[in-house]
Amino acid sequence: MTRISCIHSLALAGLLASTAVPALAADTITVASWGGTYQEAQTKAFFKPTADALGITIKEDTTNGLDDVRLQVTGNAVKWDITELGADECARGSKEGLFEKLDYSVIDKSGINPKLVHDDWVGISYTSVVLIYRTDVFGDKGPKTWADFWNVDKFPGRRALSGAQATETLSVAALAEGIPIDKVYPVDIDGALKSVDKIRGHVDAWWTSGAQAMQLVKDGEVDMASIWNGRAGTLKKEGAPVSFSFDQGVLTADCMVIPKGSKNKDIAMKALAKFVSPDLQANLPLYVDNGPANEKAFETGKIPPERIKDINSSPENVKKQVLQDPEFWRDTLVEATEKFNNLVQQ
């Protein structure tokens, strides 16, 4: 309901915005991200330094994802100049023509994985889907791989997987079948669905939000789960008896775009260039567990070496993980999600 009411209020806000005279000063831009601790970290790492450097004002807002951008662009009421999205959402929105073209003479793309550099979207940070288990149940002999997670005889206990993000669950389902990390993409969707079919009877909760995954593990409602590394890191910091690693993690990227019709496109371009620059990218892991998208950030010397090993996108950790392919999901998401729902929602 929160999301739906958000959409309603956005629709209303959009309506109001479209009737109001565009009175925004040219040196003010609005950036939308996911809110919460992640956006607080972005404010300190990206937004504030950029605003100071360019002498502009950066207003912030929060987004629910691609539907919000679609609503603004198709409703001709664009109020954001830059917004963050999941990389597969960027790939889908790009296909729908919702974004402005990016100018790579302004934005320096070196250091960013070419898979995340596109005409109208660019990678900004990484989240990993990792396997977490409770050490008060398993000690340090808990499930380490997704094959272990799928092995209900050797590791009895309650399980949770992501139900809202079919992309993530299908990726780990492929890993559970023993597919090596560099062969997971392109995902054999029917094979991965068969793998999900094997475990679904043993899944006690299909989580739909990061907060829910965290609550399930924290309260001991489940003994093991797939979870985003930021949430897993928070649990550990709070002293919950949990263990996780980046082995067989699924590295999913976030990206930023300029919604089509942005009134401050040129300044937005300059700001975006700052956000992805190694210098500011290196700030991000100082405040939050989401790794920088620009690997040159690790060469700036800003990130302490003992911190680097905890960051999901550090060169060491990237080798252990699968990089989720946004363009693969652009073309297969709808079909895969419907099939996944048919399997899970019964």
Next chain:
Amino acid sequence: MQSARLGDFGAGQDGTLNATALRADARRESFGLLALLSPGLLLVFTVIIIPIGWLFWLSLFDEGGAFSAANYARFFEQASYIRTFITTFKVAFFVTGACVLLGYPLAYMLSQLPRRVASICLIFVILPFWTSVLVRTYAWLVILQRKGLINSWLIDLGVISQPLSLANNFAGVVIGMTHIMLPFLVLPLYASMKTIDTDCLRAGMNLGASPAATFRQIFFPLSLPGLASGVVIVFVLCLGFFVTPALMGGGKVIMWAMRMEQTTSLYSNWGAGAALGVVLLAVTLALLGLFQWLLGARATGVWSSR
């Protein structure tokens, strides 16, 4: 002579003269009333009829923007849609049932209490209304989950050895939603029970009926209209519920509103989600019609026999 004059003056041949004038007058009056109603009707038209019409219109276009029934055909192609639809009605049915079982005795008790005590008790019925649904749902999670209050008490007392599955499943959704829906049943039911004439009950007793028979034959039938309206409100509200099933269902109890949210973000055309809204609206209206036909007729029957 007098009768002839009356005939001439009053009714013409067979009363048509006066009747025409009266009809014209009635028409004028209903026009006048309609004119008075028109601001309200205009409001209803702009804020309800037009948006719903637009919703229906949107649901007729596919992702390419072409006119098609694809958004509706999908319900039959993908098994999960029908399943979530059935789940929605199953949840609504169980929650309504639980609300009746809990709410009827509660409303009955309230209606029998002295007015002052009853109004204090009513505050406790209404109080949860002022607390956010989200907070109440999380509270239930804390109480019901595997290491929650109920399970830890029961295990400590030695009643059970394995924790009961009360949260993140169908039972959790029904418990959480019943708590939220209960006032919607109790309030109309209490109001209708208060209007029941105690003289009728006394008369029944006076004629030799036992208290149980008085309740069964007089009080219960007279409380049916209130029960019917409570049941309809609860059932219909349940059909569109989102927060509680999303949090208490553990992703295993997917209701139609949750499906709507998923579908809206999955497809690039609004029509995909709009079609779900149209179907829910149509089925809800059909159900309301059915309720009206079944319960309404019965309820009015009860009233007129009084």
